[in-house]
Amino acid sequence: MIDRFQDIQAWLEDQPHLLRLGRLFSETVLIEVEGEEIYLTFEKGRIVSVEAGPSRKTPWRFALRTDAEALEQFWQARPAPGFHDIFGLAKIGRGRIDGDILCLVKNLRFFKEVMALARHTEEGAA
Amino acid sequence: MSIEPITGRYLTIEIGGTLRRIYFEEAGQGRAVLCLHTAGADTRQWRHLMNDAEVTAGHRLIAFDMPWHGKSLPPEGFETQEYLLTTEAYIETVLAVVAGLGLERPILAGCSMGGRIALQLAALHPERFSGFIAIEASDFQPAWYDIDWFHRPDAHGGEMGAALVSANISPYAPNAERWNTLWMFMQSGPGVFRGDLSFYTRDDSLIGRLGQIDTGKTPVHLLVGAYDLTCTPEDAKRTAAAIPGATVSVMDELGHFPMSEHPQGFRPFFLDALARMPRVAVQAA
Numbered sequence: 288m289i290d291r292f293q294d295i296q297a298w299l300e301d302q303p304h305l306l307r308l309g310r311l312f313s314e315t316v317l318i319e320v321e322g323e324e325i326y327l328t329f330e331k332g333r334i335v336s337v338e339a340g341p342s343r344k345t346p347w348r349f350a351l352r353t354d355a356e357a358l359e360q361f362w363q364a365r366p367a368p369g370f371h372d373i374f375g376l377a378k379i380g381r382g383r384i385d386g387d388i389l390c391l392v393k394n395l396r397f398f399k400e401v402m403a404l405a406r407h408t409e410e411g412a413a
Numbered sequence: 414m415s416i417e418p419i420t421g422r423y424l425t426i427e428i429g430g431t432l433r434r435i436y437f438e439e440a441g442q443g444r445a446v447l448c449l450h451t452a453g454a455d456t457r458q459w460r461h462l463m464n465d466a467e468v469t470a471g472h473r474l475i476a477f478d479m480p481w482h483g484k485s486l487p488p489e490g491f492e493t494q495e496y497l498l499t500t501e502a503y504i505e506t507v508l509a510v511v512a513g514l515g516l517e518r519p520i521l522a523g524c525s526m527g528g529r530i531a532l533q534l535a536a537l538h539p540e541r542f543s544g545f546i547a548i549e550a551s552d553f554q555p556a557w558y559d560i561d562w563f564h565r566p567d568a569h570g571g572e573m574g575a576a577l578v579s580a581n582i583s584p585y586a587p588n589a590e591r592w593n594t595l596w597m598f599m600q601s602g603p604g605v606f607r608g609d610l611s612f613y614t615r616d617d618s619l620i621g622r623l624g625q626i627d628t629g630k631t632p633v634h635l636l637v638g639a640y641d642l643t644c645t646p647e648d649a650k651r652t653a654a655a656i657p658g659a660t661v662s663v664m665d666e667l668g669h670f671p672m673s674e675h676p677q678g679f680r681p682f683f684l685d686a687l688a689r690m691p692r693v694a695v696q697a698a
Contacts, residue, residue, distance in 0.1 A: 366584060371580075374577075393573060395573060396579070
């Protein structure tokens, strides 16, 4: 799973509008997929590190916890209802968002579009 | 170059004891259909149907911006007021627009909070309308979020609101219309989306009134998109089941803003809904 986020890290570099939207976002986000921890560290809109856990020493601002199959569905070009959005995953019981939710909401468009970058491969647009 | 058939004008009416300047648009001829926008948005959500010649050939579509929304100004003194929409004020506004425009028992079509108030009017003031099309409408939706997020000095409520409601737009929606739909939320005045959500997520008074809706006199048809996370098909079906005689259609490829986000996908459902409404307004109220 970590390789998907390394791909996202690279693709983000080719998205000038996202780098602009995220220019004030410098936080660490925990992605937890069936217990596998992945720490995404953002610095002014760039992902400067993608680190595998587990880690009890890495502070994070907010976390998205889900399962691998749900994420793969999320990354489909046209996901089924509920799988089409990170809040949808939470709504259908396939995901959970913890931590500083207000921080997430303040940067919601940026974070959702970063998470959806893997959809580009489905459309051949990456 | 093209000029659309939609025309926009202003109507001044009294609401809550004060005069309000209401912006409205219309297109078409025939049966009047009064269209209500969602929370945090405005009349532009109806732009596609108003430009749809098949719809307007037999229907006069009218949409207005609620006070505080779009081109309708907030009331005098708004700068010291906290905007919190209530069921009572919403009902008064819709009825004042119906009277102000001289509409004779229009069909009422509302989306989201507009659908909620359409069902309230179906229960409380059915004699003023000929039928109800309740889109993405349910009995009650408590908030899973904090509505105060959308009105704070350190962040842009419109941008946050747009990012939140993007969860309710179908991946089948054309990208341009997805962003046109979100733009309205981005433009919403400070605190307006929050004030609408206060009504939508805190007032559960409709639940006890659904059973008193008489669909024999005024039909009620609900439309709900499968990609709507706010009002899910389950929410709409539960609501329809509580209204004797109400019907409901699930739109598999649509979300919470169907008329705005995916006009081609929505139009057959809207035409079907119109066909379910009485052709001629009933004589006796």
